[in-house]
Amino acid sequence: MIFTMAWRNIWRNKMRSIVIMLSIAIGLFAGIAVLALYKGMMDARIRTAIDAEVGHVQLHDINFKKDYEPKYFVTNGEHVLHEISKISGIKLTTSRSITNGMLATATGSAGVQINGVIAEQEYKASQLKNKIIEGKLFDNTKKNQVMIGKKLADKMKLKTGSKLVLTFTDTSGSIVSGAFRVVAIYQSVNAPLDERNVYVTMKEMNTLLTIGQSFHEIVVLLNNDEDLQEVQQQLKQKFPSYKIETWKEISPETDLLVKTTDQFSYILISIIMFALAFGIINTMLMAVLERTREIGMMIALGTTKVKIFLLVLLETILLTLAGTPVGILIGWLVSNYFNKHGLDLSGMGKEMMSSFGYSTIIYPEFPTDKFFGVILIVFITSIISCLFPAIKALRLLPVEALRR
Amino acid sequence: MKTVIDAHNISKVYNRKTIPVYAVNNVHLHLERGEFTALVGPSGSGKTTLLNLIGGLDKPDEGNIFINGVDITNLSSNELINFRLRNIGFVFQSFNLIPVLTAKENVEFIMQLQKMNKRDRGERVDKLFKEIGLEDKLNERPSKLSGGQQQRVAVARALASKPQFVLADEPTANLDSIAASNLLDIMVRLNKEENITFLFSTHDQRVIDRARRVITLVDGKIISDSANVATNTMHPTN
Structure with a gap:
């Protein structure tokens, strides 16, 4: 009551x-x-x-992320990729060659991270294709193409077709340069990343870095976000000598x-x-x-x-x-x-x-x-x-x- | 005869530190089971205070009150709540029914507090409403009842817990003469047929005339305590 x-x-x-x-x-x-x-x-x-920046999981040589030195590439990378593909729940993998360097034009220069990518895989892994707001995709028949972010393009006053020089060190520590032409300008929702990242083809970058068919980074995308910890554990067991990080560790912020x-x-x-x-x-x-x-x-x-x-x-x-x-x-x-x-x-x-x-x-x-x-x-x-x-x-x- | 109320030397003083006012002054009161007693006196004579003390609603500054042999002046407030629930029925001047409950629920509420089972509650509600003649008003809220009907429900509520006695403070004060007469008839009948002890304060001469014992209080003191000859001739004491 x-x-x-x-x-x-x-x-x-x-x-x-x-x-x-x-x-x-x-x-x-x-x-x-x-x-x-x-x-x-x-x-x-x-x-x-996850979908446009770092993926679910990344694999690197254990020393690579200390200074991004090109000599710390993933050894036997093709085998690693093949083994990763056997793990269930994996949506796609892609590899990248990465180094830090200098982008220079006639009017100025800027520090950038140069990503050597396999175009078709990268389009899916980081949705690079969808981010392009000006220009074209990488053309296999042409050489020395680079894609830059809008923020960087605005800062350096670059347009599609503009020429620029990328300078970085190779595995032996020698300074190498390459002249590239802007093939496309992309824009993501993350302006600081757009300002910092440029994309070239892995083939051309590896030639300059003298690392042959190797690469520095494997990006793994999963079908389900919930599988993150389990896949990380499996990768750690399979490749104990590599650094295996989830997006939470790569992007702690x-x-x-x-x-x-x-x-x-x-x-x-x-x-x-x-x-x-x-x-x-x-x-x-x-x-x-x-x-x-x-x-x-x-x-x-x-x-x-x-x-x-x-x-x-x-x-x-x-x-x-x-x-x-x-x-x-x-x-x-x-x-x-x-x-x-x-x-x-x-x-x-x-x-x-x-x-x-x-x-x-x-x-x-x-x-x-x-x-x-x-x-x-x-x-x-x-x-x-x-x-x-x-x-x-x-x-x-x-x-x-x-x-x- | 079984003693129901036995108050010894009780006093209640207000403003003790400044100018003491004795609301109840050295009162001795003894009530046997089945008595029908009126407490009379002018306004401010201490009738309500005495009822509150006997009902365990207030504590005396001096003296002891025994209800069925239990000294209620020594009980804690929680013990008093439980004691009142099981031993004392109250009827207030202004009815004081719970407005959000129906007449039936108001009566049943007390039985629920006593943890009486549903079947027993139902039977007792039916019996009580038959006694007060309001079988057709079971599901009415108090606001839909007249003053007289509300006070009859209050009487039923007071009896719901099968108390040792019922204390009624000016029960007819807010009623017209017909309603007051009906209420009195019910109280007298319950007293006579079921031997329920009633102690009520009143100014109403019609009520005083129906009481079998009249205690007169003036300035907190009992100045007379006498059997009502006329009533006792009509209804001899058991």
Whole structure:
């Protein structure tokens, strides 16, 4: 009967209860909307990191990443690639020759990472083909072609067809140079990477590096993100002398961002609920003070303090939870709408979003994984909110309450 | 005769540190099972305070109150809550029904607190509503009942826990004469047929006329305690 009383009590002052329920609904909707936006942004960032930047797993010589010295290439690379392809769950692999060097034009120079790639594989592995905004794909019949990022092109005032010189050291430490012509300009969502990475064909780069058919990096893409740890373990067992890293290790800033955003999401919801808690406390306090006489009478008749506390607690929980489904429903509808149609944040600054590696079109996703966390926060809020009014009710002396 | 209430030398003082006001002053009260007693006196004479003390709603500053042999002045507040639930029925001047519960639920609520099973509750509710003549109002909320009907439900609620006695504070004060008369009829009948002990405060002469014992309180002191001759002639004491 305490439950029945609690439920009916919240409807004694309909307007007041509806106002607080709506505040909870709107607060939750706002929280869910922000969570959905963050989730959309983080998922997009992870996808970009995996599908267009580093892949799921990378394999290098154990010394290569210390200084990117070209002499630390993957020995017996073709065999390694063949063995990797036998592991289940692998979508595709590609190899890259990589070195750091200098890009020079008639008007200036810039430090760059030069990636020697097998064009057809690279188009799939890093979606390089889709990123091209000007120019053509690599042409097998032509030599000395280079693809550069838009940010670098703008900085160095380069266009398709422009000539540039790439200078770097070979395996013996000798400085080598090659003149290249810009065949295409690409643009990804990550402007800093666009500014730093240039792509040439592996064949031409290997000739300059004098590493023959070898390469420095193997990029592995998986069918399922969930297989990441398992595949990494298998690769580590198969190739213990190589450095095997997942995208989380290669791009720790992305992983850190995702983790901190997760924590921030809960903090955000907690702040919203903390603010709402004052509204709930106010409503419940009014409800208790208005019913001083009634509660005093209940105590007089033999209602224990536990039951009085339970009544106030249930009323608070019901009041809070009644607004929760509405907030969640609106949050779900809105995030689903924008998940389908995308949310254009270019108004916030395309340059700024790009400099952090984000696309300006975000596809918010309802934070299903945080659903129970959010419900738990709402539940805890209602319990905390009930404490003050409940203590007020418990402190009532029946003889005084009945006099009012 | 079984002693139900035995109050020794009880006093309740307000403003003890400044100008002490004795709401109840050195009162001795002894009630046997089955008594139908009116507590009368002018406003401020201490009637309600005395009822609150006997009902365990307040504690005396001096003296002891024994209910069925249990000294309630030594009970903790939690023990008192449980004691009141099992031993004392209350009827208040302004009915004090729980507005969100129906008449039936108001009565059943007390039985639920006593952890009575559903079947027994149902049977007792039916019996009590038959006694108060409101079988057709079981599912009405208090706001849909008249004052007299609400007070009858309050009486049923007071009896729901099968208490040792019922304390009623000005039970007819907010009722018109017909409703008051009906309520009194019910209380007298319950007292007579089921030997339920009633102690009630009142100003109402009609109520006083129906009491079998009248205790008069003035300035917190009992100035007279006498059997109501007229009533006792009509309803001799058991």
